[in-house]
Amino acid sequence: MIELENLVAGYRSFRLHPASLRFDAGKLTALIGPNGCGKSTLFKAVSGQLRAESGRIRVGGEDIARLSPRALARRLALLAQDNEVPPGVTVADLVGYGRAPHQNLLGIGDAADRVLVDRSITRMGLEDLAGRKLAALSGGQRQRAFIAMVLAQDTPAMLFDEPTSWLDIRHQVEVLRLMRSLAREGRSCITVLHDIPQAARYADEIVVMNAGRVVAHGTPQQVLTGELIERVYGLPVEIHPDPLTGTPVPVPLETV
Numbered sequence: 275m276i277e278l279e280n281l282v283a284g285y286r287s288f289r290l291h292p293a294s295l296r297f298d299a300g301k302l303t304a305l306i307g308p309n310g311c312g313k314s315t316l317f318k319a320v321s322g323q324l325r326a327e328s329g330r331i332r333v334g335g336e337d338i339a340r341l342s343p344r345a346l347a348r349r350l351a352l353l354a355q356d357n358e359v360p361p362g363v364t365v366a367d368l369v370g371y372g373r374a375p376h377q378n379l380l381g382i383g384d385a386a387d388r389v390l391v392d393r394s395i396t397r398m399g400l401e402d403l404a405g406r407k408l409a410a411l412s413g414g415q416r417q418r419a420f421i422a423m424v425l426a427q428d429t430p431a432m433l434f435d436e437p438t439s440w441l442d443i444r445h446q447v448e449v450l451r452l453m454r455s456l457a458r459e460g461r462s463c464i465t466v467l468h469d470i471p472q473a474a475r476y477a478d479e480i481v482v483m484n485a486g487r488v489v490a491h492g493t494p495q496q497v498l499t500g501e502l503i504e505r506v507y508g509l510p511v512e513i514h515p516d517p518l519t520g521t522p523v524p525v526p527l528e529t530v
């Protein structure tokens with residue numbers, strides 16, 4: 275479980291308004307909101323990359339301010355939005371880095387680590403690319419390698435910042451299904467998504483942010499009203515049911 279209690283964090287020119295939220299284990303939550311509203315800032319605070327100015331963040335009941343970076347990395351993994359590609363590193367190396375927080379200080383992994391690395395590579399369909407250098411991969415292949423690294427970290431809490439960007443439609447669906455099954459395994463999973471129909475289909479809950487504030491939190495049916503989408507995104511929409519799942523789909527009121 276991830277709990278935020280009156281969390282304030284940010285930069286000189288941008289600050290999150292005090293946020294109190296609970297992300298339960300077993301649930302996939304989608305974090306949505308316009309560009310620049312503070313979604314990545316929230317993730318940076320929860321993953322310890324950005325110090326909270328006030329308030330508390332608990333992961334699995336423990337205050338992250340009291341955890342070492344290594345101890346936090348054994349509890350929470352983050353797929354960042356912009357991942358640097360270290361030169362010379364192969365897919366298998368990168369996925370192996372996911373095990374680092376669990377290994378001794380010499381970085382020596384055991385058989386169980388290797389099994390997890392192999393399983394993560396397979397789960398992302400990267401078997402044929404395992405020996406290839408990241409720098410020589412396409413954007414989508416690289417994104418899948420970074421997701422595999424998060425899988426190998428095997429933490430009870432996982433944050434994904436726009437995991438479907440760069441991916442073709444089949445790989446998008448696979449990643450959405452993967453995040454759901456990671457949640458069903460008992461983890462707290464939170465993902466930033468810009469595709470609202472996908473968020474509504476796959477997420478158990480949706481958190482909506484606007485201008486640094488959490489403005490709604492609930493099930494897709496509860497949260498995704500035309501009034502809210504128009505207020506938050508400044509775009510008039512009509513809500514239609516998804517033809518397969520019945521979940522809400524905002525349709526912009528504009529014809530080409």
Ligand SMILES: Nc1ncnc2c1ncn2[C@@H]1O[C@H](COP(=O)(O)OP(=O)(O)OP(=O)(O)O)[C@@H](O)[C@H]1O
Nearest residue numbers: 285286287288307308309310311312313314315316
């Ligand atoms: N390192 C930084 N230093 C100063 N300001 C920053 C920094 N990173 C982000 N910001 C500012 O904080 C605000 C929120 O940015 P953030 O990246 O959290 O938005 P976001 O909701 O994730 O946006 P997007 O959907 O475009 O990814 C923006 O106004 C941005 O310019």
